[in-house]
Amino acid sequence: MIKKVTMEDIGKRLGVSVVTVSKALRDQKGVSDQLKEQIQRTAGEMGYRRSSRAHNMRVSHTIGIIIAERFLEKHQSFYWSLYQQLAKRIVEKDSTPLLEVISAEKETDNVLPMIIAGQRSDGIIVMGTFRRRYMELLHNTPERTMPLVCLDSEVELDRDDAIISDNIGGGYVMTNYLLSLGHRRIGFVGTLLATSSIDDRYLGYIKALMQHGIEINYRWIIPDRDRASGRLLESQEIRIPDSKGQTGEVAPTAYFCNCDLTANTLIAALDARGLRVPEDISVVGFDNHLPGGVPNEGITTYEIDTKRMVARAVSRIFQKIDNPTFSGNVIVVGGSFIERHSAVRAGDPVPYV
Amino acid sequence: MKKQVTMREIAEALHTSVVTVSNAMAGKKGVGEELRRQILEKAAELGYDCPEAEENAKEKVITLGIISSRRYMSEDSSFYWEMYQNTVRSAARRNILTMLEMLGEDEEDFFASLLASKNEIDGFIIIGRIEDGLMQRILHSLREPVVLLDFYRPGYRCDAVLSNNYMGAYRITDYLVSRGHREIGFVGTGRTSRNVVERYYGFCRCMQEHSLPIVREWLLEDRDLWTETPRIVLPERMPTAFVCSSDYSAGQLYNELTKRGLRVPEDLSVIGYDDYLYGNAFSERLTSYHVDMAAMAEAAVRMVLERIGAPRKPYRTRYVDSVIVERTSVRSRQAET
Numbered sequence: 001m002i003k004k005v006t007m008e009d010i011g012k013r014l015g016v017s018v019v020t021v022s023k024a025l026r027d028q029k030g031v032s033d034q035l036k037e038q039i040q041r042t043a044g045e046m047g048y049r050r051s052s053r054a055h056n057m058r059v060s061h062t063i064g065i066i067i068a069e070r071f072l073e074k075h076q077s078f079y080w081s082l083y084q085q086l087a088k089r090i091v092e093k094d095s096t097p098l099l100e101v102i103s104a105e106k107e108t109d110n111v112l113p114m115i116i117a118g119q120r121s122d123g124i125i126v127m128g129t130f131r132r133r134y135m136e137l138l139h140n141t142p143e144r145t146m147p148l149v150c151l152d153s154e155v156e157l158d159r160d161d162a163i164i165s166d167n168i169g170g171g172y173v174m175t176n177y178l179l180s181l182g183h184r185r186i187g188f189v190g191t192l193l194a195t196s197s198i199d200d201r202y203l204g205y206i207k208a209l210m211q212h213g214i215e216i217n218y219r220w221i222i223p224d225r226d227r228a229s230g231r232l233l234e235s236q237e238i239r240i241p242d243s244k245g246q247t248g249e250v251a252p253t254a255y256f257c258n259c260d261l262t263a264n265t266l267i268a269a270l271d272a273r274g275l276r277v278p279e280d281i282s283v284v285g286f287d288n289h290l291p292g293g294v295p296n297e298g299i300t301t302y303e304i305d306t307k308r309m310v311a312r313a314v315s316r317i318f319q320k321i322d323n324p325t326f327s328g329n330v331i332v333v334g335g336s337f338i339e340r341h342s343a344v345r346a347g348d349p350v351p352y353v
Numbered sequence: 354m355k356k357q358v359t360m361r362e363i364a365e366a367l368h369t370s371v372v373t374v375s376n377a378m379a380g381k382k383g384v385g386e387e388l389r390r391q392i393l394e395k396a397a398e399l400g401y402d403c404p405e406a407e408e409n410a411k412e413k414v415i416t417l418g419i420i421s422s423r424r425y426m427s428e429d430s431s432f433y434w435e436m437y438q439n440t441v442r443s444a445a446r447r448n449i450l451t452m453l454e455m456l457g458e459d460e461e462d463f464f465a466s467l468l469a470s471k472n473e474i475d476g477f478i479i480i481g482r483i484e485d486g487l488m489q490r491i492l493h494s495l496r497e498p499v500v501l502l503d504f505y506r507p508g509y510r511c512d513a514v515l516s517n518n519y520m521g522a523y524r525i526t527d528y529l530v531s532r533g534h535r536e537i538g539f540v541g542t543g544r545t546s547r548n549v550v551e552r553y554y555g556f557c558r559c560m561q562e563h564s565l566p567i568v569r570e571w572l573l574e575d576r577d578l579w580t581e582t583p584r585i586v587l588p589e590r591m592p593t594a595f596v597c598s599s600d601y602s603a604g605q606l607y608n609e610l611t612k613r614g615l616r617v618p619e620d621l622s623v624i625g626y627d628d629y630l631y632g633n634a635f636s637e638r639l640t641s642y643h644v645d646m647a648a649m650a651e652a653a654v655r656m657v658l659e660r661i662g663a664p665r666k667p668y669r670t671r672y673v674d675s676v677i678v679e680r681t682s683v684r685s686r687q688a689e690t
Contacts, residue, residue, distance in 0.1 A: 007464060008494070018494050022468040060466060062452070062473075069445060072438070076430050080438060088427050091455045096466060098416070098452045101445035114414045114450060120473065 005048045014042055026060070061095040061321055063314075064121030064146070066113050066138070069103050070230060071128045075291045079128055082152065085310045086125065093314060107134045116144050123317040129153045129196055147320035151313040152197075160327045161320065163313045165304040166334040167197045171204020173337050174256050174284050174302050179212050182347030183254035183282060187220035187241065189266055190258030194227045198258045201286055205256055213353040220252050224262040232261065235268035253281060253346050260285035263299050263342070282343035299342045304335040358401040366395055397665040416450040416473055417657060420491070421480040423455040432629050433481045436502060439650035440478060447654065460487060468494070476657040478502055482546065498660035502653045505670055506547065512660060514653045517672040518548050521642040522555030525624045526596050528640075528677055530563050533686030534594040534622060538571030540585065540606050541598025542578070549598045552626060556596050568592070575602035585609045593686065594622035600630035600641055603682075607635045618684035628678050638681045645675040 007021045014021075016039070024031045024039035025048075031039070065086060071079035087097040100115050107130055115121050116138070123146050126138060130153070138148065150162040178186050188205050190198040202221075209216060219241055225232045243251045257263035263285030267277050277283050288303035312331050320326050360374045367374075369388070377384045377392040384392070419440060425433035437453075444451050452474060456463050476498040483491070485506065492499060492510055505513035529537055537560065543550040560567050570588045575598070577584040585605050597603035603625035607617060617623050617638070628643035630636035652671050660666070 004461075006461070006490075007468075008490075018464075019468050022465055026465065072442065072445075074438075076434075076438075081429065084427070084429070084434070087453050088423075088455070091423070091453070091457075091466075094462075094466065096452055096454065098450055099441060100450050101441065103445070103448075114448070118414055120414075120416070120450065 005043075005046045007048075010039060010043050010046060010048060013046065014039060061093075061122040061318070062098050062120070063090050063095055063317060064098050064100060064113070064115035064124040065127060066100050066102060066115065066124060067127040068107060068130055069101050072101060073291075077291050078287060078289055081289065082306055082310065083127060085306060086127070086151070086313065089310050089314045093318065102130070102134075107131055110134060110137055112137065112141060112143060116141065116146075119145050122146055123321045124148045125313055125317055126150045126153055147317065147324060147326075149313055149317045149320065151309060160329065161316055163309050163316065163331045163333060165197070165306075165309060166332045167200030167304075168204040168207070169332075169334055170286060170302040170304065171201035171256070172208050173204070174201075174286065175205045175208035177300070177337065177339075178254045178256060178282060178284060178343060179208060179214075179350040181254075181282065181343060181345045182349060183252075183343075184214060184350055185217075185220070185250060185252040185254070186214075187217075187222060187252035187255045188258070189222045189224050189238075189255050189262050191223040191225045191227050192221065194225055194230065201256075201258045211352055212350050214350070219249075222255075224258065224265065233265070235265045235272065238266060238269040240266075240269055240273065254343060255281070255283050257283060257285045259287045260290050260299050260301055261287075263301075264290065267299075267342070278342050278344040282346070284343050288338055298340050300340045301338050302335055303338055305333055309333045358396075358399045360401070363392060363395050363399060363401060366399070367391060393663075394665075397663045400666055414448075414450065415475045415658070415661070416452055417444055417654070418452045418454055418467075418474040418477040418497075419480065420454045420456060420467075420477055420483075422483070423457040425481055426453070426455050430631055432627065432631075433503075435629070436480050436646050436650060439646045440480065440502070440653060443647075443651045443654040447658070449654070456483065456487075460490075464490075464494070467491075476500070476661050478653050478657055479504070498657055498664065500653045500657045500660065502649060503548070510668060512656045512668050513670045514649050514656060515670060515672050516548070516644045516649065517674045518551035519555040519558070520672070520674060521626060521644075522552035522596065522598075523559045524555075524677060525626060525642050526556045526559035527563075529594045529596065529622060529624060529683065530559065530565070532622075532683060534592075535565055536568070536571070536592035536594070537565065538568070538573060538588075538592040538595045539598070540573045540575050540595055540602045542574045542576050543598075544578070552598045571595075573606075575599075575605055587613060591615075591621060594624070594683065597623060597625045600625040600627040600636065600639060603639055603641070604630050604633040604635055607633070607639075617682050622683040624677075624683055635682075640680045640682045641678055643675045643678045645673055648675070649673045 007018050011018045011021045020031055021039055024036040025043060067079065090097045098115060098121050100113050102113060110133060115124065126148060152165055175186060188202055190202060192199060192202060206216060222239055241251045243249065255266060257266055263283050267283055270277060270281055275281050285299045285301040288301045312333065316328055360371050364371045364374045373384055374392050377389040419437060421433055421437060425431050428434060441451050454467055474497060477495060478500050480502045482504045499511040501511060501513040503515060505515055526537065539553060539556050541549045541553060543553055557567055571592045573585055575585055576582060583605050587609055595606060597606060603623050606623060610617060610621060615621055625639045625641035628641040630639060652673055
């Protein structure tokens with residue numbers, strides 16, 4: 001086998017550093033035109049096999065990724081998984097991800113990310129939602145010299161260039177599914193105003209109920225976490241509505257949970273009361289994701305197409321880097337319904353109004 | 354053991370006072386720039402363990418490059434992805450930026466990207482094993498400090514953080530012995546990983562101390578040596594327990610035992626190493642030596658910062674110790690013996 005010619009070999013031949021060779025082959029600044037040409041010629045003569053990167057002569061970018069500390073808990077969370085896909089995609093695009101984790105303290109004190117303050121990247125992708133005031137800072141600060149794209153953050157602040165998941169659409173699909181199975185009494189599990197994705201999934205639920213002429217029963221909107229801290233409730237803390245004979249109050253026959261993890265907790269809470277899923281009660285979730293690698297085998301759910309969100313976010317940031325005046329719009333990425341075994345038919349489909 | 358260098362020695366070497374040395378190290382005023390430089394250099398030269406070096410390094414924005422194989426970084430969950438997560442968390446707590454460099458199939462691609470971005474990076478942490486030739490190349494071309502995480506080869510000019518393989522394996526073997534096991538096998542293929550070799554030595558040491566025989570037919574490879582595919586061939590006559598060099602090989606062993614109709618721990622006891630078994634139901638029952646990823650990642654970040662602050666200190670390898678997590682895969686034989 002012929003030994004592969006490396007950048008070191010070229011550097012040695014010309015008496016220059018590897019960094020200089022790398023820069024010259026990539027047509028970057030910091031090397032005189034004359035030397036650049038000499039290096040490129042020598043590389044050709046020596047039969048240097050340019051990597052796809054050097055071959056395309058594509059300029060490599062540093063992409064800053066900004067995320068709140070609270071989203072990067074232990075084990076593989078939704079955002080860790082999203083970040084992993086994002087980092088991989090950026091590397092595939094011959095660029096390098098630079099991560100900055102924003103502490104709760106910095107967010108509260110409105111401290112500018114170091115990446116922005118120090119102009120350390122060519123573009124920025126903001127992952128997940130921050131407080132409104134912090135989002136405004138990221139958008140409006142005159143210190144920001146690089147373009148910004150928001151991935152899965154709150155939509156109304158992102159006047160341009162945001163990639164969001166279709167949570168309303170997903171909530172609508174899941175609730176419609178339960179209605180089509182003949183469930184009329186459907187509860188929602190999720191703390192309102194805790195995250196914008198819960199709120200949006202709730203709105204999808206409301207929309208589906210509305211279109212089927214069903215009144216909202218607010219006693220069936222069940223919190224699943226502490227609003228301030230985000231701490232998820234344990235199964236014994238979940239408040240499940242009871243049927244009360246004397247008042248004529250009846251309990252839901254089905255629940256739409258704002259995420260699979262909460263669906264899991266609810267199933268445990270129901271189980272503790274001797275209620276079996278799906279025989280006695282139907283339960284559906286959202287995300288198609290359970291943390292810590294717990295496989296989601298039984299829960300019927302809705303999976304947001306994160307791969308597409310990531311691909312869109314990355315191509316959008318590159319567009320904006322190439323053309324600073326480029327301004328796109330909000331891209332809403334849907335997902336797919338995944339039917340498993342946690343919900344069953346209760347009667348004829350509930351008709352639309 | 355080498356004597357600890359004191360501030361007094363540094364002061365004496367430079368004909369100045371201890372207070373001045375202390376002030377210089379703490380970055381306080383009252384010390385001229387030139388003298389401060391001399392003091393810090395002398396401290397590094399003498400190998401003074403300078404906790405303030407980390408403090409000083411903290412003041413400016415630091416960016417760490419984190420290098421790992423793309424294979425590890427793109428699996429939804431892997432041991433090294435979790436190690437990476439821990440490293441990011443440790444860095445974030447100190448307000449440090451991290452740049453992820455994935456090492457893919459194309460070495461040239463990797464180098465192109467590494468060299469293109471390296472000017473902004475203050476130090477590197479490399480997670481997991483990298484093939485020797487490439488490792489030499491990386492160490493040769495990077496001027497910034499490098500700390501290896503969970504991997505090391507003697508002779509590399511860099512710092513490293515490792516799980517305390519030798520001690521850990523010693524402990525899990527001792528755990529089996531203390532529960533009445535005398536016939537103990539070992540599962541693991543040492544050829545590919547120094548970690549496994551060290552764990553094997555820990556096992557041997559413990560067996561020897563208890564005057565127990567190391568039986569050749571009970572030393573099992575956990576993969577086919579030609580194809581590198583996972584494969585365990587069970588011996589004809591079985592020991593009463595196996596020490597596994599990783600939870601992964603414990604999982605493989607468990608699958609093989611199950612195929613043969615053998616139950617764990619009723620028929621055979623199994624102990625693992627890592628406390629990280631992914632996607633195998635056996636993980637809920639496997640007693641294992643816990644690799645403290647959080648502590649290892651924390652040590653690596655601290656080490657690279659210290660190194661940035663004191664580039665000329667001798668290279669160090671830190672072994673991070675941990676504990677056995679007891680589950681139900683080991684049966685106590687004391688009643689019978």
